[in-house]
Amino acid sequence: MFESLSDRLQAVFQKLGSKGILTEEDVREAMKQVRLALLEADVNFRVVKDFVAKVTEQAIGEEVTKSLTPHQQVIKIVHQELINLLGAENVPLQEARPGPTVIMLVGLQGTGKTTLAAKLALHLRKKGKRVLLVAADVYRPAAITQLQALGRQLNIPVYSEGTQASPPDIAEHALEHARKELFNVVIIDTAGRLQIDEPLMQELEQIENRVHPIERLLVVDAMTGQEAVRVAETFNQRVKLTGVVMTKMDGDARGGAALSVRAVTGVPIKFLSTGEKVDGNTLEVFHPDRLASRILGM
């Protein structure tokens, strides 16, 4: 996933390392290559600009150019700036006390919310939780059937009221049901929506007001380009996101959207999701510090 970004950056620093003493010119040339690598990895345009400016400013300083191992100093700076972008440590899912813990999944169309709902349910059941899935997408043809099929496959119950009920009602009734039946976790699968679709964004706010989900996770497709930041900013304004999940990590997308969303919104990435199958180990807890090191081959 992040391999090709990693390869590109490492090549840049290897070249820098072969130079011994570094001139300002060397650093600027290397940063041009860094910019290229980041843009080709879909890191947001503004994030790249900011990142390159910060690294350049530090790297052409005297402490670096006059040091004995200047290129290692540059790598150290880049590493630190990557951590600044990605966040330092994993931020785990929160639990509501008293329960049930309500988790709402939101995002653009087709990013992988319904699939993630099932994966997350399995992940939490493995931790001993009783999980209820909630079918709150009443728009997409066969969305409910899709969630029910996944629930059946994993033997996890799905709460649904068909397509005639309103999603905020469904969510509220599902929570009542979960309280009565002593479920620990309620995962709400919402319909995909554009962040500029006013009625549907209001619907999300209504769900939030009615059931107060402690986790509001934005589901982002790893193949997303520059748009990721704009989407995340607006969803964050409307429902105050608590986390991001990157899906379709099994492809060869370079994952720059992931770096950007955290950088711009401050919302942590909590999981990486891999594969269409919902059973097995399809959900990876995200560790930003490890990723920063991995990108630089440290």
Place this chain on the structure above:
Amino acid sequence: ANDDPITDELWDELEEALLQADVGLETTQYLVNRTLDRVNRHGVKKAREARDMLKAEMVRTFAEYAGQKRPDAKPYVILVVGVNGAGKTTLIAKLAHRYKNRFGKKVLLAAGDTFRAAATEQLETWAERAGVPCVSLGQGADAAAVVYKAIDAALEQDVDILIVDTAGRLHAKYNLMQELEKIRNIIARKLPGAPHETILVIDATTGQNGVLQAKAFLKAAGVTDVAVTKMDGTAKGGIAFAIAQDIERPIRYIGTGEKLDDLALFDAQTFVDALFAEPKTVKG
């Protein structure tokens, strides 16, 4: 303003607009440098003229691949391919609606995604809404068997247009791409000359990965046309330019929503103008 002279900032501004639209750095630099050249050669002085030159260059490139000849065949078979969640099934519904209700064609759908949960139910629901029949063997069936049965049905029932849905797949997955190639070959063996059209569906939010998608689907499925979906959002779909240029195929359709009527024919000028326009703030 319109009469602004050309300054260095103009080139930065153009580069920024293209990069933010996901055109990609390499393509962006190519476009900007080419425009810079032409501006110098033709002694262009105004920013607006330079901007128009760049746009015209893009429109020209798109036009190079348009207007290809379509085979005359009955049934005319359309295969729809793309990565997961791009909008294939929804596009098929819109095409069915367009061919049937606008052009009076007899349309048949084939539920070739037998993998994803409720994929067949989704297509069946759409078929019902569009008022066209759908051949489906349910989830878990062999996709090849669905295609076989659908072609037989199309021949028997005098169908004009058969549209085949396929499971979404990531282009980097070798096995899944091979499977797609197999489906394509089965169609060709069963009905020589088919598929007559293979549409690659690209989500407008796609980043630089889109070119790799296009290359891989071209190789496995012989893409003839590209559809860009979800253009009703704020994404500009600039990767479509890099894709058209790379695989030399026309952008044919634009998806503009989740309803049957939300389909437009691609218009290069509209697309390029929108690429440089301020992002929408409200849908519609």
